[in-house]
Amino acid sequence: VTNDVAWEDSLMIGLEGALLGCAYNALSCRSCGLIVGFILYSASSDLAYLRGFFCFFKDSILCYVLKNQMIMEASKVNFPAVTLKE
Numbered sequence: 390v391t392n393d394v395a396w397e398d399s400l401m402i403g404l405e406g407a408l409l410g411c412a413y414n415a416l417s418c419r420s421c422g423l424i425v426g427f428i429l430y431s432a433s434s435d436l437a438y439l440r441g442f443f444c445f446f447k448d449s450i451l452c453y454v455l456k457n458q459m460i461m462e463a464s465k466v467n468f469p470a471v472t473l474k475e
Contacts, residue, residue: 395419425449
């Protein structure tokens, strides 16, 4: 994916939570090895619109805020609501 994030080749199956029954590829940090997100391969109808997108866990990434020129945890940044459904 990039020099910092790797796309795991093996498909994983969600056994609990929001990804229950979904098949996905994990996205991991090459530096620390933590899972930072996923790419849905097969999903329930509720999540089907996310198939093929790179989905990152907010608590696993940092954001650079241009306005303040600061690095912040993504979980502390207020992202505007965006709908991907047509």
